[in-house]
Amino acid sequence: MASQNTELLPAAEAVGSSQWQRGVAKLLRNRAAVVGGIIIVIFLLSALFAPILYPGNPNAPNLIHSLERPSASHLLGTDQLGRDILGRILYGGRVSLTIALGSVAMGMIFGIPLGLVSGYFGGKTDFLVQRLTDIMLSFPPFILALALVAVLGVGLKNTLISVGIAGIPHTIRITRGCVLSIREQVYVEAARAVGTRDSVILVRHILPNVMVPIIVNSTLFLGMAILFAAGLGFLGVGIQPPTPEWGTMLGSGRSYLFAAPHVATFPGIAIFLVVLGFNLLGDGLRDALDPRMGYE
Amino acid sequence: MNSDSILSIRDLQVSFKTFDGDVRAVNGFNLDIGASETVGLVGESGCGKSVTAKAILGLLPKKAAMVDGQILFRNQELLQLPEKEMLRIRGNDISMIFQEPMTSLNPVMKIGDQIAEALVLHQDLSWTQARKKAIEMLDRVHIPSPEVRVGNYPHSLSGGMRQRAMIAMALSCQPALLLADEPTTALDVTIQAQIMELMLQLQTKLNTAILLITHDLGLIAESAERVLVMYAGRVVEEAMVADLFHDPLHPYTKGLLGSVPVLGAKFKSGSKSLDEIPGVVPSLFNLPDGCAFHPRCPKAMDICRKEMPPQTLFEPDRKVSCWLTTEKGVDHDAA
Amino acid sequence: MARYFFGRLISTIPVLLGITLFLFFILRALPGDPAAVIAGQTATDTEIELIRHQLGLDKPVIVQYKIFMTRLVMLDLGNSTRTQNPVIEEIRPRLVNTVLLALVATLIACILGIPAGIVAAVRPYTWMDNLVTILALFGMSMPAFWLGLMLIVIFSVNWHILPVGGAGGIEYLVLPAITLAAYLIASIARNTRSSMMETLSQDYITTAHAKGVSEKVVIWRHALKNSFIPIITVIGLQFGSLLGGTVLTETVFAWPGIGRLLVSSILGRDYPMIQGIILVFALLFVLTNILVDLIYVFLDPKVRYG
Numbered sequence: 001m002a003s004q005n006t007e008l009l010p011a012a013e014a015v016g017s018s019q020w021q022r023g024v025a026k027l028l029r030n031r032a033a034v035v036g037g038i039i040i041v042i043f044l045l046s047a048l049f050a051p052i053l054y055p056g057n058p059n060a061p062n063l064i065h066s067l068e069r070p071s072a073s074h075l076l077g078t079d080q081l082g083r084d085i086l087g088r089i090l091y092g093g094r095v096s097l098t099i100a101l102g103s104v105a106m107g108m109i110f111g112i113p114l115g116l117v118s119g120y121f122g123g124k125t126d127f128l129v130q131r132l133t134d135i136m137l138s139f140p141p142f143i144l145a146l147a148l149v150a151v152l153g154v155g156l157k158n159t160l161i162s163v164g165i166a167g168i169p170h171t172i173r174i175t176r177g178c179v180l181s182i183r184e185q186v187y188v189e190a191a192r193a194v195g196t197r198d199s200v201i202l203v204r205h206i207l208p209n210v211m212v213p214i215i216v217n218s219t220l221f222l223g224m225a226i227l228f229a230a231g232l233g234f235l236g237v238g239i240q241p242p243t244p245e246w247g248t249m250l251g252s253g254r255s256y257l258f259a260a261p262h263v264a265t266f267p268g269i270a271i272f273l274v275v276l277g278f279n280l281l282g283d284g285l286r287d288a289l290d291p292r293m294g295y296e
Numbered sequence: 297m298n299s300d301s302i303l304s305i306r307d308l309q310v311s312f313k314t315f316d317g318d319v320r321a322v323n324g325f326n327l328d329i330g331a332s333e334t335v336g337l338v339g340e341s342g343c344g345k346s347v348t349a350k351a352i353l354g355l356l357p358k359k360a361a362m363v364d365g366q367i368l369f370r371n372q373e374l375l376q377l378p379e380k381e382m383l384r385i386r387g388n389d390i391s392m393i394f395q396e397p398m399t400s401l402n403p404v405m406k407i408g409d410q411i412a413e414a415l416v417l418h419q420d421l422s423w424t425q426a427r428k429k430a431i432e433m434l435d436r437v438h439i440p441s442p443e444v445r446v447g448n449y450p451h452s453l454s455g456g457m458r459q460r461a462m463i464a465m466a467l468s469c470q471p472a473l474l475l476a477d478e479p480t481t482a483l484d485v486t487i488q489a490q491i492m493e494l495m496l497q498l499q500t501k502l503n504t505a506i507l508l509i510t511h512d513l514g515l516i517a518e519s520a521e522r523v524l525v526m527y528a529g530r531v532v533e534e535a536m537v538a539d540l541f542h543d544p545l546h547p548y549t550k551g552l553l554g555s556v557p558v559l560g561a562k563f564k565s566g567s568k569s570l571d572e573i574p575g576v577v578p579s580l581f582n583l584p585d586g587c588a589f590h591p592r593c594p595k596a597m598d599i600c601r602k603e604m605p606p607q608t609l610f611e612p613d614r615k616v617s618c619w620l621t622t623e624k625g626v627d628h629d630a631a
Numbered sequence: 632m633a634r635y636f637f638g639r640l641i642s643t644i645p646v647l648l649g650i651t652l653f654l655f656f657i658l659r660a661l662p663g664d665p666a667a668v669i670a671g672q673t674a675t676d677t678e679i680e681l682i683r684h685q686l687g688l689d690k691p692v693i694v695q696y697k698i699f700m701t702r703l704v705m706l707d708l709g710n711s712t713r714t715q716n717p718v719i720e721e722i723r724p725r726l727v728n729t730v731l732l733a734l735v736a737t738l739i740a741c742i743l744g745i746p747a748g749i750v751a752a753v754r755p756y757t758w759m760d761n762l763v764t765i766l767a768l769f770g771m772s773m774p775a776f777w778l779g780l781m782l783i784v785i786f787s788v789n790w791h792i793l794p795v796g797g798a799g800g801i802e803y804l805v806l807p808a809i810t811l812a813a814y815l816i817a818s819i820a821r822n823t824r825s826s827m828m829e830t831l832s833q834d835y836i837t838t839a840h841a842k843g844v845s846e847k848v849v850i851w852r853h854a855l856k857n858s859f860i861p862i863i864t865v866i867g868l869q870f871g872s873l874l875g876g877t878v879l880t881e882t883v884f885a886w887p888g889i890g891r892l893l894v895s896s897i898l899g900r901d902y903p904m905i906q907g908i909i910l911v912f913a914l915l916f917v918l919t920n921i922l923v924d925l926i927y928v929f930l931d932p933k934v935r936y937g
Contacts, residue, residue: 142875
């Protein structure tokens with residue numbers, strides 16, 4: 001008859017699958033995060049299916065229809081070369097997606113191993129990596145990306161690399177911070193005492209725990225990457241026309257701000273919505289997966 | 297209402313609204329404290345003792361907590377009092393000290409200022425006058441070099457000294473009632489004794505009543521005159537301290553006293569291990585029907601599972617909430 | 632305290648050195664020949680060689696670095712390849728404008744962001760809190776340059792109350808400052824909110840209430856000072872974003888600062904200028920961080936009094 005409520009002992013050590021399940025459940029309860037997720041899904045789908053949604057060449061000029069206001073045939077109007085803005089935005093989504101994923105991947109590929117090694121082994125490696133990170137972090141991030149673009153040149157590839165590199169020091173810091181706190185945990189000591197090799201410890205025990213803050217930060221950084229790339233594009237030193245990138249479109253649309261403000265407005269709304277989506281999702285992830293796992 | 301009690305609580309109910317439903321933290325709590333009396337409130341963690349104290353002062357979050365019942369302080373119904381009036385009572389007529397002196401003092405405010413604040417608020421002193429009085433108070437709680445300490449920040453003081461400062465802060469306006477929520481739990485045993493001694497000394501001088509909330513039976517035995525035993529939001533037994541320890545009536549109280557290790561004692565069961573109360577404290581989300589203790593009670597009867605026993609008065613100064621006692625009468629020899 | 636200050640200054644020297652090294656080698660890693668670019672399309676090989684010799688690009692890299700550093704210490708950053716004026720001369724007047732813009736933006740951000748965060752923290756989950764949270768999220772997601780353009784459309788094109796760009800009186804400062812501040816307002820509001828909420832859940836706040844302190848006084852006297860430390864930290868961390876933002880904002884509003892100069896230098900391949908401006912930005916950032924550290928020390932009695 002009585003309810004036997006046995007106190008559950010706190011789950012030990014590493015992030016188990018049940019913690020992920022609980023996190024997902026919590027995430028789904030967060031309405032803002034769900035909205036963000038929906039936005040991102042729409043973004044992904046529209047980018048993937050752009051050719052189907054807008055058959056035809058989005059870059060082909062059609063000067064007769066230049067600078068037309070939104071109408072039935074051109075839902076978002078046309079730009080200065082008569083190109084359909086909606087179509088360009090859809091294709092621009094692909095560009096933004098490429099940059100976002102590419103630069104975040106770069107950050108992870110270089111940042112996580114460096115952070116792991118630096119935090120786990122300490123000593124001279126740590127000192128070296130930390131000083132390098134310090135120096136890179138002394139530059140305002142966007143300025144760093146600008147400097148890299150100045151060196152490497154313009155275009156999609158270089159924009160991706162620049163934004164990617166600009167994100168590496170941050171990833172290193174997060175990873176290292178996480179490693180430092182996990183390294184002192186008893187179960188790591190236990191593993192070492194049993195004779196487990198360092199590489200195995202890193203992969204089996206430390207890496208899974210590092211992934212949690214990394215995933216949260218990467219989601220937020222996806223949004224940042226798009227903002228950075230758009231900023232570079234707007235200034236004319238990022239992705240070059242005729243490739244449709246939202247920032248570049250904004251930049252070229254700037255000259256027509258008085259006569260045809262819609263040319264600059266809609267790409268900006270696209271950037272805003274997508275970045276908002278990533279921010280909502282990232283915030284939700286952070287709340288759901290454990291607010292105390294060492295963020296910056 | 298007892299004519300010489302300054303605080304009289306009747307049927308206090310406190311519930312909290314949470315995502316997973318309503319939690320009943322206090323379930324029909326009754327209390328009388330007379331002037332200058334020291335009353336102990338004892339129980340395990342989570343039984344509702346702190347919540348009760350906070351409810352008296354109106355410190356529970358207004359949105360999340362639903363408080364019902366009657367709390368009479370000097371003939372004023374505290375639960376009906378507007379906030380402005382409550383502000384005048386807090387720190388002035390009724391004060392509270394807390395368990396963790398480390399975190400209960402503002403780290404970026406000088407000790408002297410924190411004590412002076414109460415004086416400025418309630419006794420209309422200027423900050424300069426109040427700070428002088430603060431030095432006096434620090435001296436009264438036996439903090440050495442009070443003129444220096446008054447300008448220190450909390451982190452420069454040891455745990456024991458911080459608790460003394462808290463006491464100084466709480467007693468600065470000579471309240472009629474001091475609510476002490478686990479005042480010595482976070483301190484070393486030797487310091488505990490000193491602090492308790494200090495509190496009792498000041499109590500005599502200032503004529504302050506104390507409600508001593510703790511889970512430490514030894515503390516109660518040494519410092520309190522009367523004691524209430526609390527379980528799952530209700531008082532299960534109330535008696536004068538000596539009576540309770542010599543002759544506990546409620547099975548929970550018996551279990552508590554039986555589980556305290558005593559050097560060289562022989563246990564009635566003949567075993568050499570500590571007697572414990574089987575089972576665990578029920579989750580407040582899922583209180584059992586009837587008497588909350590029945591799942592763990594060795595003497596549970598049918599009626600215990602169905603109906604909550606009322607708090608009944610046996611003998612003067614002796615109250616028990618138990619069907620056993622109500623039905624059979626006081627059974628002094630029940631094992 | 633003074634000792635701490637000097638200690639911090641001294642510890643930044645290796646970082647500054649590192650920055651110069653980093654910049655120096657990065658800019659020398661360019662694919663392409665600056666000498667050829669400067670000489671122009673129609674130059675002959677001899678002419679390119681001459682320019683290369685003039686610029687000292689034919690010397691070994693270490694020697695180049697030594698020359699670079701010696702000149703740097705004497706504040707000689709070389710000459711702009713476009714105007715032939717010393718880089719320092721080009722930067723100096725514009726630097727003032729950028730710093731002014733940045734400071735005004737920070738001020739606006741604090742004046743708007745901190746009270747918003749406090750209100751949200753004190754009345755959590757009410758419509759006020761939700762409004763602040765939503766607006767803050769918007770502010771952090773909005774591309775600043777787009778916001779600037781939209782503000783121009785509204786205030787200059789449609790309503791004619793504020794000028795489109797350039798510098799002059801205060802009316803020229805309004806829109807750029809607001810645009811630049813947008814992200815920081817959002818950031819500060821969010822951090823103030825979470826910091827205040829954290830502070831308000833602390834035990835000593837309960838103690839203050841138990842003393843009979845009214846809610847307003849609790850917030851003002853007890854909570855704020857404790858919450859400030861994380862807020863100041865955030866401002867320091869975000870200042871880098873702010874500096875980066877000046878590049879975009881100045882471009883949108885044709886504000887004569889070093890941000891805009893940087894963009895034109897990049898487009899014009901004016902490498903000495905690029906190098907000089909980036910150095911200045913990095914220096915500004917490092918100095919701001921030291922300042923933030925000092926304020927932090929001042930606010931936290933544990934560090935101050937030991």
